[in-house]
Amino acid sequence: MSQREIAKQENRQKIKDAAANIIRREGIEKLTMRYLADIAGVSLRTPYNLFGSKTEVLFALLEDAGVLLTQGLISQSEDLAVGRLFSSLNAMEAHVRKDDEFYQTVYWGVMASDQVEIRRTGYERLIELSQGFVAEAIANKEINSDINSDEFGKHIGILLMSILGMWGSGYFGSKECAAHIRRSWCASFLTVATRKSKQHLMNEMSH
Amino acid sequence: MSQREIAKQENRQKIKDAAANIIRREGIEKLTMRYLADIAGVSLRTPYNLFGSKTEVLFALLEDAGVLLTQGLISQSEDLAVGRLFSSLNAMEAHVRKDDEFYQTVYWGVMASDQVEIRRTGYERLIELSQGFVAEAIANKEINSDINSDEFGKHIGILLMSILGMWGSGYFGSKECAAHIRRSWCASFLTVATRKSKQHLMNEMSH
DNA sequence: TAAATTTGTATAACATGTTATAATTGTCAA
DNA sequence: TTGACAATTATAACATGTTATACAAATTTA
Structure with a gap:
């Protein structure tokens, strides 16, 4: 796995962790893409690059x-x-x-x-x-x-x-x-x- | 039923008809509140006054x-x-x-x-x-x-x-x-x- | 190492559901 | 008829999912 791929996976993980934390601690209503990006420490674009949509972020949580x-x-x-x-x-x-x-x-x-x-x-x-x-x-x-x-x-x-x-x-x-x-x-x-x-x-x- | 009440019911009906027509003719993706108000010939506020939300407009269609x-x-x-x-x-x-x-x-x-x-x-x-x-x-x-x-x-x-x-x-x-x-x-x-x-x-x- | 490529960032923008505000219009009751 | 009230309108605004654009950074490759 290349450096790039590793960084991607790390970002994916950061985003999934942030999403799970927000849902658990503040409820899913607080899970906005802007806030998610903020908590995960990435830009608003990144979750879209790595997952495609908000739904797919949630789907990834289910799969995990x-x-x-x-x-x-x-x-x-x-x-x-x-x-x-x-x-x-x-x-x-x-x-x-x-x-x-x-x-x-x-x-x-x-x-x-x-x-x-x-x-x-x-x-x-x-x-x-x-x-x-x-x-x-x-x-x-x-x-x-x-x-x-x-x-x-x-x-x-x-x-x-x-x-x-x-x-x-x-x-x-x-x-x-x-x-x-x-x-x-x-x-x-x-x-x-x-x-x-x-x-x-x-x-x-x-x- | 007062004049006011009658006018309200008429507006409700116009909105429901417009919603049903849009869904049938153009698909539910085209059913935006702005377009709905437009087709029904009312202002954007009116469906909210008379139904409360987009979901409740749809619910009214089901009930009917x-x-x-x-x-x-x-x-x-x-x-x-x-x-x-x-x-x-x-x-x-x-x-x-x-x-x-x-x-x-x-x-x-x-x-x-x-x-x-x-x-x-x-x-x-x-x-x-x-x-x-x-x-x-x-x-x-x-x-x-x-x-x-x-x-x-x-x-x-x-x-x-x-x-x-x-x-x-x-x-x-x-x-x-x-x-x-x-x-x-x-x-x-x-x-x-x-x-x-x-x-x-x-x-x-x-x- | 240096150019090329991929990836992420910052920022703005758009569409849509929804709400706020002020002005207007229609209805009703005195 | 006229003033009070309710409903409607026009307009703007906000939050949010999503996309676009231009640029910067990291990584790969030659």
Whole structure:
């Protein structure tokens, strides 16, 4: 990595740190580009050079937090694919809950922006992840083999994204959010579950 | 109604008409307050006097369209409460589908705003509506009497609002939106359905 | 080392939502 | 009819996201 690239990364980091600090300490209303540049010790132009827009600064915070990169959180210790899906939901919840208001604020900042592309990126990632789980569950004979894997996976992913969206809007906290996701996932899976996974789902349902 | 009040209502209508026309003909990006005032033939101040903010102008469009006042759409011809719930979803879909892009745009304009109160108003209304249906379904013995009516009703309402939110974000159209709502509702109701409603729900599920 | 290139800075500017202010107009009540 | 009041207008202003421009500094490359 060249000197230039190093300096860039440092500036990126300074800006992200400043943004996070402002949001935490003074609230997102105070996060203006001028103030951000000021606190980060760079010029107003620099965040635009390095991120593109205010929304993309916020998106970078989310990415760093790994909220969108849930792969890393997935538990390996479950034998059922369905079980792993729920574990990853639990891990996500536990992770976000430590700093609920912050994540919620940042998530909303990204999702409520008019930059459609960024939103769509988030959607696609999580839906592909869901579809992967469903495909695995079918291969595993945890759910009926006659259902359309991609379609059902998409539905599961959309439930996740939808309810996350409502969490972002501040209507409820991460605990209640996870409960609604869990409940709707259980219900959906139960409509296609085989004997192998039914018991697990019933347990999961009773939370 | 006094002259003054009449003039006010006329101005409100002129502004709403102008807003709808701009959105339809030129897209919501062109809907600036200055241009809106211009097209409506009023001063820049007037929309603020009569509505309060840009978001509230959009909200008024939604209200006029009855998207939030779904009560009027509810079919009376079903004997099951659960059946009526799904009918009202169908009616809503049919209504919105006639002008999908327009409603979607306006809905998003309202929901993505930072005016939390307005969002919450929309949420509360639909959730109360859902809770009413669920209470009725319990009274009707269509679903198990040992479940918590308010809690389950809220869950149903949240599924609706969440998925509507994703529709608003432009991820899918009203047809797919309704399909996801229907599917998730069926799955949820099936977990608590009695013999009386199970068959209906299975039919509904197969779309 | 010196020119070329990239990156950041300073400053101004623009569009837009929103608010302030003062003047004007229309309505209503006496 | 006329004075009081309310609503509307015209105009300017402010904050904020974003872009433009000209210049300076750092870094790479020849």
